[in-house]
Amino acid sequence: MTGNTPADSSGPNQARRSATTRAAILDAARERFAADGYERATIRAIARDAHIDPSMVMRYFGSKEGLFAAAVTLDLRLPDLTRIPRDEVGRALVDHFLGLWEGNEDLTAVLRVGATNEAGAERMQRIFREQLLPATRQVCPDPEQVPARAALCAAQLLGLALTRYVLRLPPARELTYQELLAWLGPTVQRYLTAPNP
Amino acid sequence: MTGNTPADSSGPNQARRSATTRAAILDAARERFAADGYERATIRAIARDAHIDPSMVMRYFGSKEGLFAAAVTLDLRLPDLTRIPRDEVGRALVDHFLGLWEGNEDLTAVLRVGATNEAGAERMQRIFREQLLPATRQVCPDPEQVPARAALCAAQLLGLALTRYVLRLPPARELTYQELLAWLGPTVQRYLTAPNP
DNA sequence: TACCGTTGCCAACAAGCGTTGACCAACAAG
DNA sequence: CTTGTTGGTCAACGCTTGTTGGCAACGGTA
Numbered sequence: 001m002t003g004n005t006p007a008d009s010s011g012p013n014q015a016r017r018s019a020t021t022r023a024a025i026l027d028a029a030r031e032r033f034a035a036d037g038y039e040r041a042t043i044r045a046i047a048r049d050a051h052i053d054p055s056m057v058m059r060y061f062g063s064k065e066g067l068f069a070a071a072v073t074l075d076l077r078l079p080d081l082t083r084i085p086r087d088e089v090g091r092a093l094v095d096h097f098l099g100l101w102e103g104n105e106d107l108t109a110v111l112r113v114g115a116t117n118e119a120g121a122e123r124m125q126r127i128f129r130e131q132l133l134p135a136t137r138q139v140c141p142d143p144e145q146v147p148a149r150a151a152l153c154a155a156q157l158l159g160l161a162l163t164r165y166v167l168r169l170p171p172a173r174e175l176t177y178q179e180l181l182a183w184l185g186p187t188v189q190r191y192l193t194a195p196n197p
Numbered sequence: 198m199t200g201n202t203p204a205d206s207s208g209p210n211q212a213r214r215s216a217t218t219r220a221a222i223l224d225a226a227r228e229r230f231a232a233d234g235y236e237r238a239t240i241r242a243i244a245r246d247a248h249i250d251p252s253m254v255m256r257y258f259g260s261k262e263g264l265f266a267a268a269v270t271l272d273l274r275l276p277d278l279t280r281i282p283r284d285e286v287g288r289a290l291v292d293h294f295l296g297l298w299e300g301n302e303d304l305t306a307v308l309r310v311g312a313t314n315e316a317g318a319e320r321m322q323r324i325f326r327e328q329l330l331p332a333t334r335q336v337c338p339d340p341e342q343v344p345a346r347a348a349l350c351a352a353q354l355l356g357l358a359l360t361r362y363v364l365r366l367p368p369a370r371e372l373t374y375q376e377l378l379a380w381l382g383p384t385v386q387r388y389l390t391a392p393n394p
Numbered sequence: 395t396a397c398c399g400t401t402g403c404c405a406a407c408a409a410g411c412g413t414t415g416a417c418c419a420a421c422a423a424g
Numbered sequence: 425c426t427t428g429t430t431g432g433t434c435a436a437c438g439c440t441t442g443t444t445g446g447c448a449a450c451g452g453t454a
């Protein structure tokens with residue numbers, strides 16, 4: 001809560017050498033949080049990965065929570081769904097999410113932490129509210145149904161991420177990109193645009 | 198691994214008073230594991246909930262891992278799918294899972310722990326392999342496709358559980374039993390019995 | 395030269411963890 | 425009355441955790 005980090009980037013021309021260390025800490029933190037979750041990812045281990053002293057982590061980020069907040073920022077970068085043919089938005093969304101998960105361990109981190117930590121769950125709720133909900137609003141006819149339909153999409157997409165990247169169920173890992181697209185695309189499409197079942 | 202618990206139930210007519218305490222510990226453990234996950238659920242807190250000394254937990258269950266293994270045993274009690282009309286198995290499965298989740302915090306515990314702990318993830322994999330896979334085999338035409346189809350069902354069902362009971366996304370909580378049945382039933386049905394997409 | 399902020403390591407702190415062993419009350423059997 | 429088993433408490437162990445403060449170098453600036 002103090003927030004007095006010494007390497008604050010508010011200065012205009014501060015091309016400090018600390019930026020390197022800061023980035024190394026953030027990289028190590030992302031990796032550890034994704035692999036171990038919040039509790040098991042220790043500051044000491046993160047510092048060891050970044051080849052610096054644990055106390056440096058505190059100086060740069062104030063606390064473990066501060067480090068997590070700084071390391072795991074999640075922007076889904078959802079595309080503008082109004083520019084996609086109405087009957088392809090499901091497939092497009094699945095495609096987008098798959099590409100996102102494959103190359104970004106932040107998503108695994110945020111999901112893993114969301115499952116254990118209360119603050120992590122709230123962060124997850126905010127991502128849902130501020131990013132997935134508006135995107136759903138672009139394609140869903142009845143505004144009143146937007147939250148429910150977005151929740152259904154989230155359940156399907158996060159369920160895949162859970163089984164494939166967190167629990168690592170072998171059959172979920174063996175599904176190819178094309179297969180996932182073909183199976184999940186119509187599901188999400190239906191959740192978004194189908195009339196009430 | 199020692200297994201020398203004093204209150205071993207192998208004896209025939211041992212109606213020990215310890216059974217009460219043992220049950221109290223297991224109840225408290227289930228609740229804590231479900232609410233906090235493996236790491237944050239401490240033996241001390243569980244003992245406090247059960248109104249006994251932490252050392253008793255060790256005497257009864259050997260270790261924290263032993264306690265978790267004893268407390269969280271998961272039997273999905275999947276119905277015999279061959280006795281259900283082929284075009285209703287999806288809806289039946291969703292119905293079964295929803296009923297299971299609502300009254301059983303073990304499922305939340307095993308999911309939460311599976312997301313953080315490596316042993317928890319393996320436990321999840323075994324549940325999938327030994328319970329969901331055989332059930333899928335009962336309704337899926339091509340044996341070769343069974344693992345993939347089961348994985349898709351698991352993704353959808355666990356995704357719902359994740360968003361509704363673990364992350365507690367408000368829109369996911371506000372969906373009624375009937376709505377979930379109507380939305381997810383056809384999805385699972387398609388994953389199980391539809392021809393390749 | 396002297397200064398001073400920055401970057402970093404080191405050693406330690408208090409707290410909490412899982413776990414252990416000594417001890418005690420009750421009670422049944424001999 | 426002794427003896428042994430059972431159900432239970434208490435205090436402590438060794439360890440790890442997040443976190444803190446002191447101290448040593450470096451690198452500009454005056």
